[in-house]
Amino acid sequence: MTGFPPDPGRAVSQDPDTPHDTDPAGGWGSLKGVARVAGETGVSAVAARILGSLNKPGGVMCSSCAWAKPAKPNTFEFCENGAKATLWELDRNRADAAFFARHSVTELRDWHDHDLEKSGRLTEPLRYDPGLDRYAPVSWDTAFAEIGRELRGMSPERAVFYASGHAGLEASYLYALFARAMGHQNLPQSSNMCHETTSVNLETFIGTPVGTCTLDDFETCDTIFFFGQNTGSNSPRFLHVLKAAVQRGCRIVTFNPVRERGLIEFADPQSPGQMTLGKPTRISEKYYQLRPGGDIAVIAGLMKCVLEAEDAAPGTVLDHAFIAAETTGFAETEKTVRATLWPEIERHSGLTEAMIREAAEIYLSADRAIGIYGMGMTQHVNGWLNLGMLCNLLLMRGNIGKPGAGISPVRGHSNVQGQRTVGIGEKSKHMPADKLRALFGIEPPSRDGLNAVHACEGILDGRVEALVSLGGNLVRALPDRVRMEAAWPNLRLTVHVATKLNRSHLVPGQVSYILPCLGRTDRDLQASGPQAVSMEDTFSHIYGSLGRAEPPSEDVRSELAIVAGMAKATLRENPRLDWDGWTANYDRVRDLIAQTFPDDFADFNTRLMQPGGFYRGNPARDRTWKTESGKAQFTAPTTLSALGEAPEGDDVMTLITLRSNDQFNTTIYGFSDRLRGLSGGREIVMINRRELVRLGLSEGQKVALETAIADGVTRRVEGFAVTPYDLPDGCIAGYYPELNPLVPLGYHEKNSQTPAYKGTPVRIVV
Known part of the structure; x- marks a missing residue:
């Protein structure tokens, strides 16, 4: 293939019988995709107003991707996936106390990921009751007290605080501070799995x-x-x-x-x-x-x-x-x-x-x-x-x-970069120790903590006792998922701060809580009045976001309030750690961020709602090389392949995991991969027709996939339908997270431990 043929919508070698889409990205297909989700979640006048203000100065910053928010926005400054994410969060359905009374955790494990989240917004704090095999409502005071007691009762290095890219800079800063004040830097983040x-x-x-x-x-x-x-x-x-x-x-x-x-x-x-x-x-x-x-x-x-x-x-x-x-x-x-x-x-x-x-x-x-x-x-x-x-x-x-x-x-992910900027990360350099001593009178740990892979290794061997998750669906997102899911119940404590039910909540530790939080679209009213939160885009610009929707219940709290509540219940009293005051007024937290990172966040509150965001700078852009x-x-190449040393054999294929057009990370909005011309089940394995014939397979045939790495562990998934698709020879593709069990925990990028989701050697087993 040497570029575009006369019809730019098709590859020269495209087999007309191989599934593909001939429509452009965007267009009517995008509008139809949004309309479908709007119908499922229940469109309201508030939803329409929020979409109209999405990614605009003074509006809501999208909780989907981290693309820039221009100073002069379009009439509609959102895309198909941004609209889906917003409508998904504004879902009228409720996963309330009555819902959990009707459904046991064992029953819910049989639900599809899409249906779990489609049950609706969480409305009150929940504690898992192993005798009833159900989550039951609990007061916030009781939840914080027990979580604090459990964390105080273990060595700090045995606790892990994970963060997805959802929480704003303010909650993220306090989360990073909480961990270091407790005595650890075990702060893995969703970037550990991607960037x-x-x-x-x-x-x-x-x-x-x-x-x-x-x-x-x-x-x-x-x-x-x-x-x-x-x-x-x-x-x-x-x-x-x-x-x-x-x-x-x-x-x-x-x-x-x-x-x-x-x-x-x-x-x-x-x-x-x-x-x-x-x-x-x-x-x-x-x-x-x-x-x-x-x-x-x-x-x-x-x-x-x-x-x-x-x-x-x-x-x-x-x-x-x-x-x-x-x-x-x-x-x-x-x-x-x-x-x-x-x-x-x-x-x-x-x-x-x-x-x-x-x-x-x-x-x-x-x-x-x-x-x-x-x-x-x-x-x-x-x-x-x-x-x-x-x-x-x-x-x-x-x-x-x-x-x-x-x-x-x-x-x-909308704020995954920003969370690292304000301190969520396992290294001491992610949050300057001298600033923490001066501002809060604490002695932060000097030893680096655990990233996602190292935390998982600690869960497998029992070194990790507690996992607190600020958003996300970590069990589902991880590599080696079968092994990890089997080890998860051995944790003494699991805490999930979340807007909706997901798969990770159904693998409770010995003590397990779900704490419902406000979404980006929800109005956040604290003692000093309505609160804005902030996030950083992929271009290092910072934006303020102001929620406008009524929260799903009066018993839902902001991510910042939940972090502060857990920290206050866990840590020894320190008048310089003013958790209540910070919860009352997020401006005070932004002042702390500016004091901790003055080069990036000077005059933070003044610039919060600046159109187009404010730029925190980049030394390499100015040709200041902090190497x-x-x-x-310059780096001399030591190999010509980004793959690891895969086993030999004509039957070994390189697995690429993909996301569909109808999902965001582990959130499945539906079962249409419109931009690839695919729809229906997600348990498929894509392969080109030449390889299909070479391996003696037939279209629609159900096969198993096995990891081809010999490390003493058998990794296998079954019931995947062979689907012809336009791919290079020697590789197959399928959906994330369904194929995560095939990626070994130890098969990762060598310097960062990012899992090799785009290059795992596997075999097709008939």
Whole structure:
């Protein structure tokens, strides 16, 4: 495949009998998807008002993806997934005391994940009664007292405080403070399962744990190279930016094993012309289906082409002044890339030399290039080198630290980046100890804590006794889920702060609580009046959010109030830890954040509702490299594959886990994967027809999948229907989280321990 055929909606090699979608991303399909969820949850006038204010100054900031909120928003500044997330939270159904009286935990375990959340909003604090096998209502005072007693009764390092990306900066800051005041830094976060590869490795390469771009860069860039990112499902508002970029002449190239509709073409739902008689906008000029893990090889090929162009016209292609003044390691990297042979590049990438040269010509034609990536690059054993190679490609021509250029991971959860910024993380550097001593008179722990993988290892071997979850559905999101779910009941204490029922709540520890919290859309009224919360987007901009809906019951509390209540019940009295005062007025918490992180949050309260958010800055954007050498780091490739050392055998396939168009992380809104032309059950295994024939399989056949890693543990899922799909040879795909049991806990990116969800070796068993 060498780019777009006359019909840009299809691949040249697309088998017409293979399921696929010919409609563009956006368009009428997007509106129908929103309408379906609106009908299921019950649309109200309040819901309509909230959607109208979504992602606008003074409105509600979407709880879905982390895409930017522009200072001059569109009439409707939300996408299909953002609307679904908002309506899902505003569900009129209630999982109240009567619901839990009717249904035992054992019964609920047989429900589908979609149906669990569809039971509605939680309305009162609940305690698990093992004798009745039911959750029963309990008072907040009783819940806090018992949780505090349990936490005080164990060594601090035996407790783990997990956070999803939902909670605002204010609750997140207090959560991180609570853990350190208690005496531990066991603060795993949802980024441990997705973009921790970024947080750890970008810091090594360019001295920052986040991307260097801002929204303005997309107005002046000449080319955008995408690697392993599915914009159409994961951050659809990005499509408006891409449409504008293409229309002014920006050239977009995509590398992804799966042809994702959002990066092929887009029909703007806010454009009457495109929604009626107009044609959709072609997004990617070139789209290459590389093999899973083939990004390193592709980028090595692109780098070879850049070096060849420099050889042909010395001094005109590489940014020699930038390389000499701002970087280190170029000579070794250049030598290694030059010595890399094209046959090896082709073998590992699955692309031809001609395809890679074609893409390189586009890169070479651009003065300002942006490199975009998603979890297709981070969730690999050698994800660190994926990022190192992308940095290499950009650094060669000075494309980091200048307007219209840079490296840009696209975060998939609204405040996952911001939570790390204000201290949720297992390392001491995530929350400065000197500030904690000065502000609160506490002596924070100096030893690093546990990330998600290490916490799971502690649950398996009994070192961890308590798991407190600030949002999320951790049991369902983890790798090695069968082993983890079996070990979970051995925990002494499990606490879940949540808006809706999910699978993790049905695996209670010996003492287990569900504490219902306000959602982003709910009005948060405290002693000093209505409260706003804040979050950070993927471009390091901070926004205030003000909920407007009536809470699901009077007995639901804010995430901040719940964190403060648990902390007050757990910790020794300290007049400088004013949990009640902070709950009464969130401005005081923002003042603390500004004092703790003055470079990022100066005048926090003053700037809270600034249109377009306020930028907390990025040193690499200013070419200040906070690396060990003080310069940006070139990285010589040590392998051409991001995959680990997979076992040999013609029957070994590389598994890619995917999210459907009808889900957000572990939340399943429905069973239509519209943008891939699939619908119905989620227990499917996608495979191309060539491989289907080679392996002697038939369409619709039910098979089992087994992990091909020999570590003494058998990992197997059964009853998955073989589904023909347009994929490269040697790989299969299926849905997350249904296929998580196949990913070993120890099979992860080597520096960050991010699970290798995009590159696990498996076998199909008939």
